[in-house]
Amino acid sequence: MQLLALAMYHRDGGTAPRVLRFRPGALNIITGESETGKSEVLDIVDYCLGRRTPNLPDEPIDQTVGWYALLVVFGDGSRMVLARPRPVGASTLHAMVQTGDSRLDVPAIGELVPNSNVAALRSEVSARLGIEDFRFQPPAGAGRNAFDVSIAHAALLCFQNQNEIADKKALFHRQTETGMTQTLKDTLPYFLGAAGPEQALRRHHLTEAARAQRAAQRKYDDALRHQAATEANGLALVRLAQNEGLLTDVPAAPNTTQVVDLLQQALAASPRTAAPLNLSDRRQGLNDERRTLRDQLQEYDEALAAVDRWQQQGRAFTGELHLQLDRLKTLALLGPEHQHDTSICPMCTQPLPQPDPSAQDIAELTGHLAEELAHAQTLQPVREEHRRTLRAERDGVAERLRLNGVQLRELMASDERMRNLQEQNLRIAHVQGRIAEALTRTGSDSDISRLRHNLALAEEQTAALQVLADEDDVAAETERCLAAIATDMTAWAKRLDLGQAADATEVSISLNLLNVVVRRPAGRLPLTRIGSAKNWIGYHLVAHLALHTYLRRNDRPVPGFLMLDQPTQAFFPERPRDASKIQDADWATVTAYFTLLNEVAQLNEGSLQIIVSDHANLPDSWFQDAVIANWRPDEDGNRNALIPPGWLG
Structure with missing residues (x-):
């Protein structure tokens, strides 16, 4: 492209x-x-x-x-x-x-x-x-996700912006961005032709087989460990079950088979239960009755208080009537004066604005008060009888409330006995739960043999896939590709007279460093240890020109342009x-750099x-x-x- x-x-x-x-x-x-x-x-x-x-x-x-x-x-x-x-x-x-x-x-x-x-x-x-449907699978435990290789990764090889081309620490486009260095390391072998979907599929199968082998190993180890734990803890569980009454006639030193049998017996034993009592309903009924009795008792107390107030008011009323009646009875002592003209003041003989009551009116009032007093006195026995009735009924409610309290206390005592029994049953259930777990996690000899067989099959499959993966040797093939690229890089670096290139035995790209490395008789020298921006740019040029020349010669799925x-x-x-x-x-x-660019474009005969x-x-x-x-x-x-x-x- x-x-x-x-x-x-x-x-x-x-x-x-x-x-x-x-x-x-x-x-x-x-x-x-x-x-x-x-x-x-x-x-x-x-x-x-x-x-x-x-x-x-x-x-x-x-x-x-x-x-x-x-x-x-x-x-x-x-x-x-x-x-x-x-x-x-x-x-x-x-x-x-x-x-x-x-x-x-x-x-x-x-x-x-x-x-x-x-x-x-x-x-x-x-x-x-x-670009093939190639999904890169990271090695097991690498801590990064698989991804599909696409033009987004190929384009990283096609650009060198102003800051990147003079960067002594990074060789590729966007290499300094977070996570991009590892992405380049993962995808460069594919674009070089050192790895492909077949190798990735085999590595994926190897990863899955290794995961299955680890799972089989864990199951086998767990079975052995659980069996050993059951043998060590089985006797303690037997003694605990015996203490809770689940077992009787336990041998002093039971063997492994006897321990398993005793544990199964303890698991099958039923805990002691009390006669089914609907205590909750009974307690609720007594509490409801107690609330009702308290309400009734309060009502009787209020009624008695009302009767007492009625009697007090009646006594006060009849007393007042007696007092007024006694005063009015003195009118009977009058003689001819009771015929006095009530419209004339008896003292000054002057006419009154309003006439005084006559002796006859006062006598009629006295008779009326006497009738009311007689009627009020007839009500007193009725009130006394009503009060005695209320008191008797109130005492009956109080007695029933006392009996209710006695029954609630007896029920609480019964609850305590039931609670103790429930706690014991909980302890028994806990013991039986531990026994059930121990028996579940205890593998029989046949189970352990089956797990050992599964582990052997998983190990054989992993070993076979490992052989296929080793034959791929992506790392070695990648180095071979980079060595082919290094041939042009070395020649062009010497041609541009770049720093340290004159004595170099090889100028290459390091997949580990993702940078240019100059190999000399005196030792290996990365680009970060070579000075001057001229050299950094020059090595970037020869690296990318040689890389793209290799990609074009081998018809790799990378765009055929370099910017x-x-x-x-x-x-x-x-x-x-x-x-x-x-x-x-x-x-x-400057002329030498552009001349090399022009000649490399011509060298690729239209493909670059x-x-x-x-x-x-x-x-x-x-x-x-x-x-x-x-x-x-x-x-x-x-x-x-x-x-x-x-x-x-």
Whole structure:
């Protein structure tokens, strides 16, 4: 798979897309001044290939672009458009995928409609690349999950951004991210051809067989351990069962067989039970009766109190009547005065505003009071009788309440006896539970023989699969592949006159370090111990060029392109405006680097596409032929960049 074009679409959809065309199977150079978008090309391609967490700059690209589209071609000539909308937030999962023949080109803005997602995009590109359905199985106990190898892992071999190409500690794209180092170590043997689905399947079967063997070993060991524990603890359980009354006539020193028989007898024995009594219902009935009796007793007390108040009020009323009646009886002593005119004051003989009661009126009132007093005195015996009745009934309720208390206390005593019996039965149940567990965990001789046979079968199967896995020897095959890559790396490192390369017997990639290692007669030297950014970049170049040359020679399922960002940064100031105008740069080394890139592209005869973003702009004809974009001001001073000036408003 190689790149044919990269298209960006304005967010308003009203302008033509910005299209950058690539040449397949050749060196492609994007040159220009700083801050023209050269480095962003790599990030956009990485995003279009399905990266979930894009690293696109905020301005001006993210502020103007609404869609990104990548046109790619495969070895059979078929094409595919991989388009993704501008990410919203940290990521987006939407995508658009189109497939077609040689007539397929970048889509028009109106054709950009999400019809897929990142997972489907990766799956389809992986299938087109020829990545097999390879699920990597980590070794047993590795503490990481299995995963499906896809274009997401292959793409890690195809990019070197500005910071990565000059990193002395890491060789591959995104290697410094969490978990990515192990992912590269796990997948690189597959992409080199040292491991595949067959080896992974055998390792998976070996892992499962080893797990089954460990399970069989545990069961066998448990059976032996439990049998020994039962023999050691069986007699103690027998004595405990005897103490609880489950066993009688226990021999003083029973043998193993007798112990097992006695334990089974104790397990079959029934605990002592009391006669079934519905004590709960009885207790509830007594409590209910007690509440009722207390309520009745309170009612009688209240009724007696009311009768007492009635009697007190009656005595007070009759006393008052006697007092008033005695006073009124004095009127009977009057003589002719009782005929006195009541409208005239007897003292001053003046007329009264209101006439006084006559003696006759007072006599009538006296008679009426005498009748009421006689009636009130007839009620007193009735009240006394009612009070005696209430008192008798109240005493009866109090007696019943006393008897209820006696019955509750007797029931509590019965509960205590039942509780003691239940506690004993609980102890018996606990003992029987321990006996049942011991008997369950005790394997017979036939059980142990069966477990021993199962363990032997599991060991045989694991050993047979181990032999097959050892024959694969993925590690040795990976080293063989890396040794083949080291041949080109060594030659090209010497050609570029990189540090320590002159005396090197071999320059190679270490799978363990995931970095370049220089082997000399004096010893092994990793890239971290070689100084200068020039050497770090140079070793990155030869490592990735040799790696991709090997991948193309062996038709491995890795995209046939390599994108490099700023491979000559070590020879210019930190942020050169225009490297072509710098006089004191090491132009000889710059030329040597680009010459090697061009020759390696030609060496692979169209199967490898190299895309370089850089400040350099060499005058050599072969270099100018490779330039696909020169983002420097034109003769009229108009700015050229990845984002058209008209998009910036």
